[in-house]
Amino acid sequence: MISVKMLKPYYIKADDEFVRIILAYQYFSVSINKHVYQFIPVEAKEIRINRKTRRVENVESRFAFQKGKEIIYMTMTELITLPDFLTQLHHIAKPYYEEVHEMDEIASENRLILEELEKYNLKRLIDKALDERDEKMFRELVKLL
Structure with a gap:
């Protein structure tokens, strides 16, 4: 032993x-x-x-x-x-030991990308509401900006 x-x-x-x-x-x-x-x-x-x-x-x-x-x-x-x-x-x-911050950086970067994509999608939906002259939808979408 x-x-x-x-x-x-x-x-x-x-x-x-x-x-x-x-x-x-x-x-x-x-x-x-x-x-x-x-x-x-x-x-x-x-x-x-x-x-x-x-x-x-x-x-x-x-x-x-x-x-x-x-x-x-x-x-x-x-x-x-x-x-x-x-x-x-x-x-x-x-x-x-070296602290592992890579995963935090990747998660933060992914979060930023998702927020940006959501904002682009919202703008696209606002454009669609304007094209269809849907005032109610337009006003609801603008509140989300």
Whole structure:
């Protein structure tokens, strides 16, 4: 049974594309069969997350964990299968995720287009009422403008 005992970033770097969670001694440990293994920065030292997709990008990275003289290596692929790892990781990275405003922009743009189409349709109906000399319909349609 493998679980994450502790996951704290040494520091976090964020650029336009990625959130990089930098790890160091005593900030990351896992429990394997009730034995605690401490992270050691022998190979991989960072977790790289895409700010837009919120996915871990460096899945090929290998992390080393030590207990006494014994060293165990785990790939990022193995680590992300642990639910508590992903939960803690996304909790750490959440303030750095890029907000998705694209859907709001698209919805707003669609709303504007619909309003414009409705206005054109109303004008067309007013023109039709004028052509047919339907004063009652004309007055009701003008009120809607």
